[in-house]
Amino acid sequence: MVGNAGENSKKATRIYIAVAILLIIPFIAYVLLPTYDRISPKVAGISFFYWYQTLWLAISGVLFGIAAYMLNRLKEES
Amino acid sequence: MNYDSLIVFIVLFVVFAIVGFLSSRFRRGNGTKLNEWSLAGRKLGAYLAWFLVGGDLYTAYTFIAVPSAEYAKGSIYMFATPYVMATFAVALITMTTLWKMSRKNNYFTGVDFVKDKYKSTTLAILIALTGIVAELPYIALQIVGMKAVLQVLFAPFLHVTATATAVDDIALIVSFAVLAAFTFWSGLRGAALTAVMKDGIILSSVIVVVIAVPLTISGGFHHAFQLATTMGSAKAVYPTLSPKLTNAYISLFVLSALALYLYPHAINGVLGSKNVKAVRFSTAMLPIYGLGLFLLTIFGVLVFAVPAALHTIGYVSPANLGNGSLVVPALIAATMPQWFVGYAFLGIFIGGLVPAAIMAISQANLLTRNIIAEFRKDLTEKTEANIARWASVGFIFLALAFVFLIPPTYAISLQLLGGILITQTLPPIFVGMYTKFLDKNALIAGWIAGIGTGVYFVEAANNFGSPTNSLMSTPFGLLYVAAVALFINLVVVFIWSLAANTFKRSPSEEPQKA
Numbered sequence: 001m002v003g004n005a006g007e008n009s010k011k012a013t014r015i016y017i018a019v020a021i022l023l024i025i026p027f028i029a030y031v032l033l034p035t036y037d038r039i040s041p042k043v044a045g046i047s048f049f050y051w052y053q054t055l056w057l058a059i060s061g062v063l064f065g066i067a068a069y070m071l072n073r074l075k076e077e078s
Numbered sequence: 079m080n081y082d083s084l085i086v087f088i089v090l091f092v093v094f095a096i097v098g099f100l101s102s103r104f105r106r107g108n109g110t111k112l113n114e115w116s117l118a119g120r121k122l123g124a125y126l127a128w129f130l131v132g133g134d135l136y137t138a139y140t141f142i143a144v145p146s147a148e149y150a151k152g153s154i155y156m157f158a159t160p161y162v163m164a165t166f167a168v169a170l171i172t173m174t175t176l177w178k179m180s181r182k183n184n185y186f187t188g189v190d191f192v193k194d195k196y197k198s199t200t201l202a203i204l205i206a207l208t209g210i211v212a213e214l215p216y217i218a219l220q221i222v223g224m225k226a227v228l229q230v231l232f233a234p235f236l237h238v239t240a241t242a243t244a245v246d247d248i249a250l251i252v253s254f255a256v257l258a259a260f261t262f263w264s265g266l267r268g269a270a271l272t273a274v275m276k277d278g279i280i281l282s283s284v285i286v287v288v289i290a291v292p293l294t295i296s297g298g299f300h301h302a303f304q305l306a307t308t309m310g311s312a313k314a315v316y317p318t319l320s321p322k323l324t325n326a327y328i329s330l331f332v333l334s335a336l337a338l339y340l341y342p343h344a345i346n347g348v349l350g351s352k353n354v355k356a357v358r359f360s361t362a363m364l365p366i367y368g369l370g371l372f373l374l375t376i377f378g379v380l381v382f383a384v385p386a387a388l389h390t391i392g393y394v395s396p397a398n399l400g401n402g403s404l405v406v407p408a409l410i411a412a413t414m415p416q417w418f419v420g421y422a423f424l425g426i427f428i429g430g431l432v433p434a435a436i437m438a439i440s441q442a443n444l445l446t447r448n449i450i451a452e453f454r455k456d457l458t459e460k461t462e463a464n465i466a467r468w469a470s471v472g473f474i475f476l477a478l479a480f481v482f483l484i485p486p487t488y489a490i491s492l493q494l495l496g497g498i499l500i501t502q503t504l505p506p507i508f509v510g511m512y513t514k515f516l517d518k519n520a521l522i523a524g525w526i527a528g529i530g531t532g533v534y535f536v537e538a539a540n541n542f543g544s545p546t547n548s549l550m551s552t553p554f555g556l557l558y559v560a561a562v563a564l565f566i567n568l569v570v571v572f573i574w575s576l577a578a579n580t581f582k583r584s585p586s587e588e589p590q591k592a
Contacts, residue, residue, distance in 0.1 A: 023167045023170065023171070026160075026163050026164075026167065027163075027164065027167070030160040030163065030164075030328075030331070031328055033319065033324045033327060033328065034321070034324070037318050037319050037321065037324075038318055039317050039318055042300070044292075044298065044299055045292075045297075045298045045299030045300030045301070045302075045303065046299045046303075046376070047303065047317040047318060049153060049156065049317065049318045049319060050153075050156060050372070050375075050376065053156060053159045053160060053372070054159060054369065054372045056159075056160075056163065057159055057160075057162060057163055057365050057366075057368055057369055057372065058365070058366065058369065060163040060166075060167070060365045061362070061363065061364075061365035061366040064166060064167065064170060064361070064362035064363075064365060065362045065363065067170065067362065068170065068358040068359055068361070068362035071174075071358060072355045072358060072359070
């Protein structure tokens, strides 16, 4: 699956590592519940617990988008 | 009397049915092949795949269940938000792998992979049955959600309860007949194109309601949260999560995320995509789609600030919150103009129909490819496609019958059990994709251990009654039962495989079954 020449395969490995990091970041954010299980600061009357998690959903979308873009540029499936 | 809501609802339903039938022409192929009917000829691009898979997130059931759970049980149901994130992180890895293998080896279902990898008919049939069984209450719950919408839609026009129930039932049967007909006719194409219409209506209504409702109530969200704390269930916490529930929260979102892409309908949508880039791109964009799910969750809190909606739900006191499944329909009916009510209700209503179609197609696929074909090796492609079409009709009406025969609370319990069951198919599918280490008998043993302990623990957590609670006490605090059962399953699979691999070196290698 990985590229043919050694150079390509090295590049592919770097991309896989970067993708793994991008995917893990949101998990770390969400698992650290005590960091966001509180009321203030509120936004529009909504407690921190709610809006912080929602913000992370949007961030996850961006991170996953970058990950997908990086993987799509790898010429593994042609 | 103002009939706007009813007129808009009916007109849009007719449009929906037309789209469903005409979509059979979309990127048309040879309709007599199963591939064409059940996977839309594997021709769905990133956008359609996005809608199709996203369509499973925004179902009538989610619309009803998430806000009603937030309403009755509080902030723990905010786990729906990290769940969306985790689901698509898992999918980004596993589904691209599965898609590539499927294209190469012509797999139609996750079970096709299991069969090909382990060469075990027993294991394949067990996994196929788990999928079919777990899917059934899922469809049934869509119908429960649709009934909640009909109930509020018809309430202003029909004052006699008995007549109202009859009208609800007739409306349901008619709409399911339409659904069965276009599923039979258009297959996954019908589901994908109607999913676009459904999501357009649903997303626009959610956004409008979330902006409009806080503006109409004095004090906005701040006020709603205060009211929730005083008027809501005494056991529930609304603004934050009780620290006792930290591990429960994490296990719920992680395990539910692992489960979604084990459901046959989710895999079905992915395998219908035309290339791996479409799978990847659509999956990566899905968390954005999930933002709406957060908005829905918050409906369960907002409703406390709208007395007319609380009246429809039948709120009495913190000890008697009424029928929570009416939260969303009641909130929309109480705050929005009539025509919009018809529009939004239709969105939720077809939000039950579209996933029901996808689920029935995927069940039909499993039944045809992985069960019937095991016993009848001589099926032609054409016969296979015909069996699958009729089976999808059968499954749709089976789920409908289920709803008429079983009370809604039972359907929810069964869905809860279904989630625990489907999680037990993780080792052969997700783990198996990345390693050759697993032994087929070990996987069967693990499956038995996981299903057995899962059912036992969930029953024990509910004092051996009808399950309503999926958390159990463990040394790590409250945990989602599926997490514990999956752990036991994996331990069995690992130890058994280790033993099997150690002894396999001997020349008496088992002959492989065909």
